Amino acid sequence: MRLALIGTLRNLGPVRPELGAMLPGSVERLAFPSRLGVFPSDPAARDMQAIGHLEAGLSAVEAGADALVLDTLGDYGLAALRASAGVPVVGAGEAGMARAAMQGSFAIVTVWPASMNFIPHDLLRLYGHAGACTGIYNAGEEADLAALSGPDGYLGRIGEGGGDILARVRASMARAAADGAEAILLGCTCMSPIAARLAERALVPVINPLAEAALQAVEAAREGTPCPAKAARLAAVRAMVDALADLPEEACPVCVLSEGL
DSSP states (O other), rough: OOEEEEHHHOSSOOSSGGGGGTSSSEEEEEEOOOOOOOOOOOOOHHHHHHHHHHHHHHHHHTTTTTTTEETTOOOOHHHHHHEEESEEEEEEEHHHHHHHHSSSSSEEEEOGGEEEEEEHHHHHHHHHTTEEEEEEEEEEOOOGGGGSTTSHHHHHHHHHOOTTTTHHHHHHHHHHHHHOOOEESSSOGGGGHHHOOOOOOOSSEEEEEHHHOOOOHHHHHHHTTTOOOOOOHHHHHHHHHHTTTSSSOOSSSTTOOOOOO
C-alpha cells in the first residue's frame, strides 16, 4: 500500500520514520510536499496553501497513491481533495481532534505562538469540538518565528527535541492537565518526532494527530471505502501553483515547502 503524506518534507532518509512501528510493514510512506512557499500566517495565506496541498495530493494520486494524509494540523485543501482524489483522504487535524474528543475534554498544546491560533480555532468550530477543548496552550513565542529554518532553527530543534523545546512543551502540557484537560492534542504535526517522548511523562493521554491520520487512512484504504472522484482539473491547479512556486519561501519547511516535484 502506498500512503502519501501531503506537505511532508522530502529528505534522504525514511519518510516520517516515527510512524514505521505504528503501521503495517506493507505500507510504503511517500512524501509529496507543497510547492508553494507561503507561510499560513493569516487566513488568506492559509487558503493559498490549500491550493498547494491540493496540487500535491492530486500529484500523489497520479503517481499511484492508495491513500492520502495531510501532514498538517491545518488540513489545508482537505475538502477539495476529498471531492476529487478518488482515494481516502484524512486530515491530521480532523483525525487528531476526533481522537482527542473521545477522551473527554482536551487541550491543544502547540509549538506555535498565539498569533497562529486562528488555525486550530477555526477547525475546532468546523469539526464540532469547540465545546470539548479546554484551551490552546502555546509553548512557542512570537520571537521563535524569526529563525525557523536551518540546522539551528526553531523547527530543527522541535524535530530533535533540542534546546528547551521539551521543557517548554511539557510545562504547557502540565498547565493544561492542571486546568482540567483529560487529553492533550499536539498542535502541529512537526511535533510528531517527539510525540513518544512527550507521552512518556505526561499526566494525561497525548494524541499525535499525524499518527491518528495515518492509521485511519490505511484502514480506509484496506476497507475499500468508496471515494467517488470528480473532475480535478489538475492541469489548471498545477498552472496556478506554477505561477507562485518561484516566489521566495517563507521559512517553514514542514508546513510549506517550495520544492519542485
